[in-house]
Every structure is written in C-alpha cells, then in structure tokens.
Amino acid sequence: MRSFISLLVIACSVGGCASNINIRNADAHAQSGYNAQRNGDWEVARRQFAQAVVNADLGKAEAGGKAMVNYEYGRSLGVTCFWDESEKYLLRSKQFEEDRNHSPYLPLYELGLLTEKQGKSNQAASYFSQLIPLMEKEGLRAKYPLGVADAYERYAFALEATGKFAEAAKNRAEAHTLRAANSEAKPFGQVTPYGSACYKNAS
Structure with missing residues (x-):
C-alpha cells in the first residue's frame, strides 16, 4: 500500500514542526x-x-500529497452521491496537480465520469475535451491504450448527447481503432462506480 509519508512533506511553522502530527x-x-x-x-x-x-x-x-487525498476524497464523495462536493474536490486535485506542473489527467478523467453519470453532457464533453490531449501528450496511448480508448468513447457519447454527431463519430472511430490495435492489452482498471453507494443524507 502506498505510503503518504513520502508525499505529504512536512512544512515547519515558526513555532516548530508540530505539523508532523498532522502529516x-x-x-x-x-x-x-x-x-x-x-x-x-x-x-x-x-x-x-x-x-x-x-x-x-x-x-x-x-501539492502532490494534497492532490492525491483530494482526488480520493472527490471520488468517494461522488460514489456516495455528494455530487457538488465531489466536483469541488476533484477540481481542487486538478489545481494541485497543475500547481506542481504535473498533468491533471486523473482528476479530469474522474470529472468526466462524474458529470457523465449525472447526465450533464455538456460538462462531461468539456472535461473529456481537456482530458484527451493530455492523455496523448503523456504517452498514455502506448501505456494504457484501452484507457485512452475509453476516454474517446465517452467523449463521443457526450458529444452525441449534445447533438454534435459528426464530431462524436470521429471520436468513436478513434476509440475503435485503438481497441482494434490493442486487442490483447490488459484492462486499464476499475471505473469509479459513481452514484452506486448513495449516503442516506446525500442531496
């Protein structure tokens, strides 16, 4: 299991390093x-x-440690149907990634999934349109081709839902090409099950 001690770097205050306890x-x-x-x-x-x-x-x-815990908190909020809070903390994770000059493709992917689940097609399309160029820039087509294909496919669905059929077809074709070229690639992982464990007091 990943240890956050290496990521959540202690910052000493004027009065000393009491923040060590918080870390x-x-x-x-x-x-x-x-x-x-x-x-x-x-x-x-x-x-x-x-x-x-x-x-x-x-x-x-x-920033790296904050990005990670905000990312996981955002995902957990979304699965338990705290939709607005989920988006808030995933966006916070995205900002922390950008602050440390890292690609925010992970929180962007989750933001796309989150808004897709809520039927917010315009927002989902916006997030996926930001995500795909970052995935390509990071070389994820070679590392996780099925993950990139999934992003293209979801972007296509969101575009289709907003009436942009030609653009949707183009992205769906890209997803098909990627899957066909990587038929033996391993699955890229479990998709966050947004909305599957709604907390009774969630609004």
Missing part, C-alpha cells in the same frame, strides 16, 4: 480510506479521506 494523521486516514475502498465501503472511505484532506491542509503538505 502522520493524514497518512493514517488515507490508508484507512484505501482499505475501505478495497472492501467496498465507500461511506467509511469518504469519512477517512475527509480527515486526510483536513490534516494534509493543516500540516501544509506539498
């Missing part, structure tokens, strides 16, 4: 959040990553 707490809550995700308990994951985010902020973690 350890962020790490512990993040690990518990990952364990809950593995067990399919997204409500516990949501609560654990909420604490990880708070402690990462209090401990003045570096």
Whole structure:
C-alpha cells in the first residue's frame, strides 16, 4: 500500500514542526480510506479521506500529497452521491496537480465520469475535451491504450448527447481503432462506480 509519508512533506511553522502530527494523521486516514475502498465501503472511505484532506491542509503538505487525498476524497464523495462536493474536490486535485506542473489527467478523467453519470453532457464533453490531449501528450496511448480508448468513447457519447454527431463519430472511430490495435492489452482498471453507494443524507 502506498505510503503518504513520502508525499505529504512536512512544512515547519515558526513555532516548530508540530505539523508532523498532522502529516502522520493524514497518512493514517488515507490508508484507512484505501482499505475501505478495497472492501467496498465507500461511506467509511469518504469519512477517512475527509480527515486526510483536513490534516494534509493543516500540516501544509506539498501539492502532490494534497492532490492525491483530494482526488480520493472527490471520488468517494461522488460514489456516495455528494455530487457538488465531489466536483469541488476533484477540481481542487486538478489545481494541485497543475500547481506542481504535473498533468491533471486523473482528476479530469474522474470529472468526466462524474458529470457523465449525472447526465450533464455538456460538462462531461468539456472535461473529456481537456482530458484527451493530455492523455496523448503523456504517452498514455502506448501505456494504457484501452484507457485512452475509453476516454474517446465517452467523449463521443457526450458529444452525441449534445447533438454534435459528426464530431462524436470521429471520436468513436478513434476509440475503435485503438481497441482494434490493442486487442490483447490488459484492462486499464476499475471505473469509479459513481452514484452506486448513495449516503442516506446525500442531496
């Protein structure tokens, strides 16, 4: 399991390095959040990553660590149907990635999935239109061809839903070409099951 100690770098305040406690707490809550995700308990994951985010902020973690805990908190919020909050924290993760000059393709992909699930086709199309050039720039076509194909396919569906049929057909054809050329590639992973574990008080 990934350790956040290496990512959530301690920033000492004027009074000393008391933030070390917050960094350890962020790490512990993040690990518990990952364990809950593995067990399919997204409500516990949501609560654990909420604490990880708070402690990462209090401990003045570096952008990489903040990007990761905000990303996982955003995903957990979306699975439990806290839609607006989910988008907020995924956008926060995106900003932290950009702040450290890293490609924000992971939060962008999740933002596309999140808005797609809600039937917000215009927003989904916007997110996927930003995502695909980044995936291509990062060389993910070679590393994760089926993931890139999935992004093209989802972009096509979103475009189709907004009446842009010609552009949709072009992106769907690209997805088909990628899948055909990589028929033996391994699946790119499990798609976040947004909306599948709605918390009873979610709005």
